Amino acid sequence: MLFSSIPFLFYFLPIVILLYFAVPKKLKNLVLLLSSLFFYGWGEPRFLVFMIVSILQGYIFGLLIEKHQGTKRSKVFLTASVVFSLALLGYCKYADFFIENFNAVTGLSVPLLGIALPIGISFYTFQILSYAVDIYRGTVKAQRSLINLGAYIAMFPQLIAGPIVRYEDIANQLENRTHSLEKISLGIRRFVLGLSKKILVANILGELVATFKASDDKSILFYWVYAFAYLFHVYFDFSGYSDMAIGLGKIFGFDFMENFNYPFISKSITEFWRRWHISLGTWFRDYLYIPLGGNRVSTPRHIFNILVVWMATGFWHGAAWTFILWGLMFAILLIVEKFFLAKALKKLPVLNHIYVMFFVILSFVLFDAPSVKDAFINISSLFGAGSLALVSGEALYYLKSYVLILLIGAVGSTPLCTFLVNKAKETKAGSLLVNIAEPVVILTLLAVCTAFLIDGSFNPFLYFRF
Amino acid sequence: MSKKLKNIILIVLSTVFIFGFFIWGLIAPDLEISTSERRPLEKFPKLSISTIMSGEFMTDFESYTLDHFPLRDKFRTLKSVTAFYVFGQKDNNDIFIAEGHASKLDYPLNKDSVNHATDRFQYVYDTYLKDNAGDIYLSVIPDKNYFLAEKNKYPSVDYKAMISQVRENMPYAQYIDITDKLEISDYYTTDSHWKQEEILPVAQHLAENMGVSLNAEYTQTKALTPFYGVYAGQSALPLKPDTITYLENEHTKSLQVYDFETDSYIPVYDTQKLQSNDPYEMYLGGPKSLLVIENPKAETDKELVIFRDSFASSLTPLISEGYSKITLVDIRYLAPEMLKNFITVEGQDVLFLYSTSVMNNSVTIK
Numbered sequence: 001m002l003f004s005s006i007p008f009l010f011y012f013l014p015i016v017i018l019l020y021f022a023v024p025k026k027l028k029n030l031v032l033l034l035s036s037l038f039f040y041g042w043g044e045p046r047f048l049v050f051m052i053v054s055i056l057q058g059y060i061f062g063l064l065i066e067k068h069q070g071t072k073r074s075k076v077f078l079t080a081s082v083v084f085s086l087a088l089l090g091y092c093k094y095a096d097f098f099i100e101n102f103n104a105v106t107g108l109s110v111p112l113l114g115i116a117l118p119i120g121i122s123f124y125t126f127q128i129l130s131y132a133v134d135i136y137r138g139t140v141k142a143q144r145s146l147i148n149l150g151a152y153i154a155m156f157p158q159l160i161a162g163p164i165v166r167y168e169d170i171a172n173q174l175e176n177r178t179h180s181l182e183k184i185s186l187g188i189r190r191f192v193l194g195l196s197k198k199i200l201v202a203n204i205l206g207e208l209v210a211t212f213k214a215s216d217d218k219s220i221l222f223y224w225v226y227a228f229a230y231l232f233h234v235y236f237d238f239s240g241y242s243d244m245a246i247g248l249g250k251i252f253g254f255d256f257m258e259n260f261n262y263p264f265i266s267k268s269i270t271e272f273w274r275r276w277h278i279s280l281g282t283w284f285r286d287y288l289y290i291p292l293g294g295n296r297v298s299t300p301r302h303i304f305n306i307l308v309v310w311m312a313t314g315f316w317h318g319a320a321w322t323f324i325l326w327g328l329m330f331a332i333l334l335i336v337e338k339f340f341l342a343k344a345l346k347k348l349p350v351l352n353h354i355y356v357m358f359f360v361i362l363s364f365v366l367f368d369a370p371s372v373k374d375a376f377i378n379i380s381s382l383f384g385a386g387s388l389a390l391v392s393g394e395a396l397y398y399l400k401s402y403v404l405i406l407l408i409g410a411v412g413s414t415p416l417c418t419f420l421v422n423k424a425k426e427t428k429a430g431s432l433l434v435n436i437a438e439p440v441v442i443l444t445l446l447a448v449c450t451a452f453l454i455d456g457s458f459n460p461f462l463y464f465r466f
Numbered sequence: 467m468s469k470k471l472k473n474i475i476l477i478v479l480s481t482v483f484i485f486g487f488f489i490w491g492l493i494a495p496d497l498e499i500s501t502s503e504r505r506p507l508e509k510f511p512k513l514s515i516s517t518i519m520s521g522e523f524m525t526d527f528e529s530y531t532l533d534h535f536p537l538r539d540k541f542r543t544l545k546s547v548t549a550f551y552v553f554g555q556k557d558n559n560d561i562f563i564a565e566g567h568a569s570k571l572d573y574p575l576n577k578d579s580v581n582h583a584t585d586r587f588q589y590v591y592d593t594y595l596k597d598n599a600g601d602i603y604l605s606v607i608p609d610k611n612y613f614l615a616e617k618n619k620y621p622s623v624d625y626k627a628m629i630s631q632v633r634e635n636m637p638y639a640q641y642i643d644i645t646d647k648l649e650i651s652d653y654y655t656t657d658s659h660w661k662q663e664e665i666l667p668v669a670q671h672l673a674e675n676m677g678v679s680l681n682a683e684y685t686q687t688k689a690l691t692p693f694y695g696v697y698a699g700q701s702a703l704p705l706k707p708d709t710i711t712y713l714e715n716e717h718t719k720s721l722q723v724y725d726f727e728t729d730s731y732i733p734v735y736d737t738q739k740l741q742s743n744d745p746y747e748m749y750l751g752g753p754k755s756l757l758v759i760e761n762p763k764a765e766t767d768k769e770l771v772i773f774r775d776s777f778a779s780s781l782t783p784l785i786s787e788g789y790s791k792i793t794l795v796d797i798r799y800l801a802p803e804m805l806k807n808f809i810t811v812e813g814q815d816v817l818f819l820y821s822t823s824v825m826n827n828s829v830t831i832k
Contacts, residue, residue, distance in 0.1 A: 010487050010531070011491075181477060188477060393621060405555075435471075439472060442479075455559070
């Protein structure tokens with residue numbers, strides 16, 4: 001089920017909220033678990049099996065790892081849990097990729113498995129992995145209640161597209177969390193803002209991207225319009241989802257980690273990755289980069305570690321060479337920054353932003369390409385390869401038609417609005433104005449989002465496939 | 467206003483909105499059709515183990531909830547107004563407004579579509595017309611975008627190229643150019659069609675080029691029902707309605723229109739249809755696969771077969787004066803292969819009369 005859908009907003013959500021707040025405290029996690037399984041099964045009923053099996057293996061191995069803490073058996077059970085999780089992910093997500101490449105190298109024709117990817121599997125698999133590893137490391141205790149662990153793994157607010165919530169961050173909240181008007185109000189505000197980012201910016205720019213792809217009248221200008229549109233489309237889609245997840249979490253009393261922190265204001269690629277998909281970046285740092293030795297190793301080994309981590313990050317996003325190249329592109333940029341550019345970038349106040357945006361835009365053109373060849377064509381077309389006209393009629397038309405949304409995207413991806421609201425709150429009159437305007441703005445956005453949903457067509461979240 | 471009060475107001479407003487529409491949606495009776503969009507609405511999906519396991523129920527339920535959401539048309543209007551006037555978008559769901567007209571983006575030129583249409587016309591020619599027909603004519607009706615799109619900087623079909631392609635593909639037909647007989651004011655502002663009261667010059671030009679002279683005068687009757695055309699519903703904008711006017715004289719009043727689908731005679735102007743989803747259907751009963759129109763008052767025995775789309779419905783009564791019998795064939799609803807069961811071509815003149823929008827989207831031509 002999609003957050004940005006009428007069945008979710010006007011059927012599932014009110015029923016779940018009613019049930020959740022009607023039942024006593026000890027039953028709240030059960031309501032969350034059952035509603036989350038319903039939420040997951042709504043889209044893909046057959047994939048509920050994967051989810052339930054994953055919860056059970058996480059639960060059982062978690063208890064076993066803890067029971068045999070400090071012994072070899074603990075490591076065996078951890079290995080079993082990790083292998084199980086990665087095997088499931090590998091089978092569902094990567095099997096056909098490996099078969100395709102095997103066929104390409106050997107010339108054989110091993111038939112593809114054609115497995116449909118269970119939505120959100122990359123997210124909940126990583127949550128279970130971190131849970132098992134953290135128990136092994138002794139940083140968390142195994143959850144005794146299957147309902148509580150199930151509620152954590154399957155929790156619908158963040159089930160489909162993150163953020164990747166670590167068990168250690170919400171272990172206490174699973175058993176002791178508070179609900180307040182303040183928190184619910186914050187949650188509603190955050191949810192509606194995320195919904196608006198998704199429906200009013202990401203979806204509309206998604207239409208522009210689709211129009212570009214279908215066009216026979218491409219030009220250099222149209223390629224750049226596409227590149228910016230796709231960049232903002234991805235950002236508002238994914239950060240919108242994260243906002244909705246965090247908002248829903250607050251309504252149910254949870255505090256999830258932030259997943260985005262205005263990445264486009266970064267002055268280096270290193271900073272960009274501290275601000276973009278934070279939960280994934282920190283996951284790879286803590287569970288892959290540091291175990292590999294991090295930066296406390298020789299320089300060649302350090303470079304090797306960076307390459308491995310970013311190749312894995314790219315591969316996590318999708319089973320295709322474009323994603324691996326996307327990860328490696330960032331690895332190279334990070335290595336160059338680490339060893340050569342870091343100091344210089346600090347001294348170039350405007351150029352550093354241009355440098356970041358330039359490579360981020362190129363990276364997402366690569367990210368969106370269906371093949372490496374297409375990526376090369378699209379990126380080279382940005383610079384006029386292929387005898388493209390500078391401007392085409394369609395490019396001008398669609399630029400005019402979407403310029404305001406692109407501007408909203410550009411401004412909305414900076415902290416300017418937050419800054420202005422906070423500035424206004426500094427005075428008594430400004431604070432009063434903000435307090436009056438906020439409910440009006442939120443309700444208006446909710447109504448407009450509903451209107452776009454009713455009129456619009458199906459438009460799934462991008463990060464479902466990851 | 468204190469922060470606490472703000473929080474309470476926000477929670478109450480959001481709760482009322484979400485729960486209000488949830489309950490309203492549950493208790494409101496389901497509608498059968500959307501009059502603004504001219505389509506049947508989704509019914510509550512079949513609930514069974516198989517439809518749940520296949521995901522069919524969930525998909526259909528989403529469609530159902532979208533179609534039956536309370537105040538649906540008002541929300542669609544809100545969306546259109548936001549897209550046009552807040553986000554400054556040039557079109558909404560491909561509908562744009564220019565010079566007071568709503569129209570639908572239709573570009574680029576789809577050469578395959580044009581070829582498909584003319585391939586089917588070629589089949590008709592080879593099978594029925596080649597050795598049997600009188601003179602064969604071709605005319606292409608420009609759609610509203612011909613006058614609106616390029617002028618107002620909207621993407622546009624290359625109409626010259628399209629018409630050239632049609633003419634090249636149909637060397638057996640004599641082309642009659644009507645583009646200079648039309649202007650944007652000859653079309654409804656909310657619909658794709660032309661206005662009957664504005665196309666007398668087109669009728670006269672066509673007739674003249676087909677060797678027929680038209681002399682009759684007409685009286686105009688304006689329908690009292692406001693006409694919200696197809697683009698009014700699609701745009702969901704609060705547009706001013708058009709008025710349907712129909713032209714009558716002694717010829718049109720005496721015409722006998724036989725409908726092969728219903729095996730019955732139907733009126734030239736069916737005023738009952740003014741109350742239907744598409745009032746334009748009042749002209750010759752709307753979409754009909756095969757009609758024969760006989761004119762007992764004709765002073766000639768000339769006959770004409772028109773292969774046509776919906777534009778011909780309002781035009782044909784105006785040229786009926788010049789023919790004793792006109793056969794209207796719409797091969798979007800009747801496969802050309804079946805024609806031999808219904809009509810015989812023996813010396814009649816033939817006119818292929820199609821709009822650019824049908825030529826560019828000819829998938830419906832059988």
